[in-house]
Amino acid sequence: MPELPEVETVVRGLLVALPGRRILSVRLGKTDFIADPKLLSERLPGSRIGGVSRFGKFIFVELAGGAHAENSDAQLHLLIHLGMTGRLTACAPSEPVLPHTHVFFALDDGNELRFTDPRRFGKMRLVTDAWMDDLRARWGEDALAIGAEEFAQRIGSRSARIKALLLDQHTVRGIGNIYADESLWRAKIHPARRADRLSAKQLRTLHRAIRTTLLAAIELKGSSFSDYVDAEGNPGMFQRMHRVYQREGKGCRRCGCAIQRVQIAGRSSFFCPRCQPAPRARKKSRARG
C-alpha cells in the first residue's frame, strides 16, 4: 500500500532512471484507470522527461515537447497515482513482464518504464501546469511540507474523528492507513478522538509524530506488505518497525498492553488501549445549578 514514504522512495528511484530520457513509444493494456488513454498514446511519444517529483501520494512526471506541442501553454505532464497495488518500474525490455502490467513506455536509452497494477486502483492522466496549480491550491498540503500551525488550523476545528481526517487527502496529503495508525500511536492519541477536542499541545505532538514517522519510513524505503516495491523492484523495510499496524493482540512496544483493533472511516485501526485512551462520551447539556 503505497503511502507518502513508498511514493517518495519510488520517485527517488525514478530520478536516477528518467530525467533527460525521451519517450519513444507507448503501449497500453487495460486502460480503465487512465483518464484519456487516446491522448496518452497520441501526445507522449517524442516527449522529453524533465523532473520527477511527489505531491502527497501523486507522482508528477514533468514533460517537454512531444507530438503536437505547438505552444508551451498546452504542454502536458504525466500524473500518476499508485493506488493500492500500483508499481512503476524502469527496467530492460528483456525483463519478464509481470501479470497486470498495463502501460509500457519505451525510452531512448533502451529501457522501458512499466506500470503494473493488479487491482487498478491506480490512476494515470495527462495534466497541464494550470491543472497542477489548481490541485496544489485547492487540495491539502503535503504531509511533510505542512507546518505545525497550518496543521493545527486545518485539523483543530473539525468535528470528525482524527483518524478519518488524517486519511482525508483534502486535509493533509500523503498519509494512509499504516502511517495514520503509527503516528497516532506515537502521539498517544486514540484514533476515534474528535479532532476539535484535541488540545493545542496534542495537535503539535501529532504534527511532530507524523513527520518523525514518515521520515523514518523513508529512511527504510517504506513498508512492504503485499505488492509495494520501489522503482528498482525492491521491497521496503519499515514494516519491521511497525508499532501497531497489523499487530492486533500483540504487546504494545511501550507498555505491553494488547493492541486492539476497531473500524474507523471504513478502515481497520490499530491502537494501544492504555497509551491511547478512548474518548469519553460527553453527556449532552446536563442540567446545571
Add this chain to the structure above:
DNA sequence: AGCTCTTCCTGAAAGC
C-alpha cells in the same frame, strides 16, 4: 457544509 458509508478491483487467506 460536514461527516460517514459504499463502491471499485483482485489475490491472499480464512472458513467450511
Add this chain to the structure above:
DNA sequence: TGCTTTCAGGAAGAGC
C-alpha cells in the same frame, strides 16, 4: 482437498 467467502485499501461519489 477444493471450493466459497471475506478482507485489504485510496479516493470518488452517494447518502445522511
